[in-house]
Amino acid sequence: MKLHFRSNDLEGQLWQRRAADRLGLALRRLHRLVAGIKVRLDDINGPAGGVDKRCSVEVIVRGIGPVAVNATARTWQDSVETAASQVRRRVVMQLHRAKSVEVQPAAPAVAPAARCSARRQLRLG
Numbered sequence: 001m002k003l004h005f006r007s008n009d010l011e012g013q014l015w016q017r018r019a020a021d022r023l024g025l026a027l028r029r030l031h032r033l034v035a036g037i038k039v040r041l042d043d044i045n046g047p048a049g050g051v052d053k054r055c056s057v058e059v060i061v062r063g064i065g066p067v068a069v070n071a072t073a074r075t076w077q078d079s080v081e082t083a084a085s086q087v088r089r090r091v092v093m094q095l096h097r098a099k100s101v102e103v104q105p106a107a108p109a110v111a112p113a114a115r116c117s118a119r120r121q122l123r124l125g
Helices: 010-014 016-026 076-103 112-124
Strands: 002-007 034-043 053-061 065-073
Touching: 002 016, 010 034, 016 034, 016 076, 034 076, 053 076, 065 076
Parallel strands: 002 034
Antiparallel strands: 034 053, 053 065
């Protein structure tokens, strides 16, 4: 699993290892399916403060493709935690969707005339 990390903030760059650890923990059961992770930490409005720490995560999942989430919070820790839990939920949801599409059985091919004659036989018999 490859991790690409970017940040426009010096403090955000210090969070690289912590973000990688948290995402690894969130995706630990799915590590065989994850081809790569892109993480971007941005301080949206600089030193002005407020709810402006954004964590953007894109996970490349084999068989599904990219799954992306964004989380914005007051602290780096909160944004990373929120993004990690959201990305885990979204990857699992996409895997379930892909599996249910593959597993659904095809509808039986019964001609409309055959259905009508079967109903008639039930009523008569």
